[in-house]
Amino acid sequence: MKRIAVDMDGVLADVYEQFFRLDEQATGKRKTLESVIGVMELEAFELGMQHVLSDNFFRTAPVMKDSQKILEQLNKQYEVFIVSSATEFPKSLTEKQAWLGEHFPFIGWKQMVFCGSKTIVQADIMIDDHFKNLNHFNGQTILFSQPHNQLTDAGKHTRVSTWKEIEHLLL
């Protein structure tokens, strides 16, 4: 059974929508999508770091469209691990585990990895929105499109923009 390492932020969790919402609450005005393309999240949103450090940022993030039912199918045909960079923000650890428990209850505790660097991950397939995680990985790499990576050529990685595309690729 092939093993897939699936990222959380920007793949399962729609952190951009969370940033847009919180930014609008703080400023009274919703940013345009165009204004954040090609820029890393914490640079695109002026109060980004403050939002990330606030309680419940990760706990209340919206779920990426179609990810629940497609990941549930993948979980039957692959050995799925959820691998999330989390230790930079220690409060996020329990929030992320609770979020997974709520939205992806078929993912057990043995399938969760909260780390800092993903260089330690051994798997056959990696789905991630960050080049820094995919570039060093030896297996099949799927780049999940997010505004910060949209202006960069995907190179050797397969770019997908929706979970439906992941379904077509892997199921």
Place this chain on the structure above:
Amino acid sequence: MKRIAVDMDGVLADVYEQFFRLDEQATGKRKTLESVIGVMELEAFELGMQHVLSDNFFRTAPVMKDSQKILEQLNKQYEVFIVSSATEFPKSLTEKQAWLGEHFPFIGWKQMVFCGSKTIVQADIMIDDHFKNLNHFNGQTILFSQPHNQLTDAGKHTRVSTWKEIEHLLL
């Protein structure tokens, strides 16, 4: 630079001493070391699960003798990752990170991995007290002696009983 995956409980953190202490507080009598040899921790201590689930069990665990100064040396010559099974007890995640920050401040957030199964770990050397983690690992395996593993032959793994022995092996 070779990569080492170092376990926390039973290798860096003296969880047996924590169990002995809490058990003595609850029962008024300290168990003998002999009475827990060859038995898994949660079977050896009747209130073990209750202790593990209580606040601060992991946060206040004693540090294993000599581990701080020897791990600090290893950290200069190897790529060190601390890999801890933690997601079974979600509260332990932030406690473990805070504990590492207090006792091993030279370990950065990028070097921490909190997971359920260690099958996903890619490294050259693994130091662990559990056969279930070492047996599937492809690199060099060092079994840290703890009461639960003392009656089992180490097999292909190198058994050590102290951090001084790790120093002699790896430094």
